[in-house]
Amino acid sequence: QDIQKLQEICGKEYFAEAALLKDYDNEWDGEADIWHSEVDNISYDGWFRAFQKRHIPNDLVYINDDTQLEELTKYKMLVYPHPTILTEKRVALLTAYAEQGGTIVIGCRAGYKDLNGICYMMPMPGYAAELCGTEVEEFTFLSPYDQKQQVKLHDISVSAPCFNDVLSVTNGEVIGTFESNYYSGKPAASHKALGKGNVYYFGAAFAEDTAMAFIDLAGICTPLQLNSYMDMPENIELAIRGDAIFLLNYDEETKEINCTGSFQDLITGRIFSDYIQIPAYDAVVLKKMNS
Numbered sequence: 001q002d003i004q005k006l007q008e009i010c011g012k013e014y015f016a017e018a019a020l021l022k023d024y025d026n027e028w029d030g031e032a033d034i035w036h037s038e039v040d041n042i043s044y045d046g047w048f049r050a051f052q053k054r055h056i057p058n059d060l061v062y063i064n065d066d067t068q069l070e071e072l073t074k075y076k077m078l079v080y081p082h083p084t085i086l087t088e089k090r091v092a093l094l095t096a097y098a099e100q101g102g103t104i105v106i107g108c109r110a111g112y113k114d115l116n117g118i119c120y121m122m123p124m125p126g127y128a129a130e131l132c133g134t135e136v137e138e139f140t141f142l143s144p145y146d147q148k149q150q151v152k153l154h155d156i157s158v159s160a161p162c163f164n165d166v167l168s169v170t171n172g173e174v175i176g177t178f179e180s181n182y183y184s185g186k187p188a189a190s191h192k193a194l195g196k197g198n199v200y201y202f203g204a205a206f207a208e209d210t211a212m213a214f215i216d217l218a219g220i221c222t223p224l225q226l227n228s229y230m231d232m233p234e235n236i237e238l239a240i241r242g243d244a245i246f247l248l249n250y251d252e253e254t255k256e257i258n259c260t261g262s263f264q265d266l267i268t269g270r271i272f273s274d275y276i277q278i279p280a281y282d283a284v285v286l287k288k289m290n291s
Helices: 024-032 034-053 088-099 128-132 208-218 223-228
Strands: 018-022 058-062 077-080 103-106 134-141 150-153 156-159 163-169 173-178 187-194 197-202 236-241 244-249 255-265 271-278 283-288
Touching (some): 018 034, 034 208, 077 088, 077 208, 088 128, 088 187, 103 128, 103 208, 128 187, 134 187, 150 208, 156 208, 197 208, 223 236, 244 271
Parallel strands (some): 018 058
Antiparallel strands (some): 134 163, 150 173, 187 197, 236 244, 255 271
């Protein structure tokens, strides 16, 4: 019965502001390279949490050497956490994406292997060095005996867990430096303006707080200016299809969300004004009513 009430939005495209990139080659590489898999696990978890808590709908997109630019340009931001294997064709695709106005964020251990898992005979991050405007001077795994690593990113301190790339910025700018261990004060994060877009390289894995900092740098916000209409807590998930707003409550308690204007729940027909009420472990599908 609920599905019947949602017929008008069935088939509507899921709206996403950002995409987390993955590919088959790096998935199989991560199964054998334990350093790769460890940073991947940390970073995909960190980015998922950050996007969820900031209410930024996102897609998980698989790319390969045949991926077309048009498949990516609908996203304002691409996050490619640790593409250890990175080909010339994929770098060219990412370059074109940035040049037309997109933002790319790449993490440590990027671009130093070919499709066979063999290291390129060139400085890390391989073919992505020109894209990112930086090279890797040295790198180190963080052992349990090392100091907890933080990066001073502009005016805030963010986590830099698991593995660190010390950067040598070539034709970009340094935007972050390591705060501890023997390479304290050395470049940890870079930014390069490319065409109409931006490319960021971060020399570590991405914890939740780090991912949130890069979301802020990229200027990515909750879509449809929903933050100006409703005050959503972190444990409410947001999804958008067409002009329908899905709010999912993952808490064991009923949530009341302050709102401006009136919204109708397409499932129950209830009209909410001033606040939206969502029972525990339940959801509403809203449309904003004309004022």
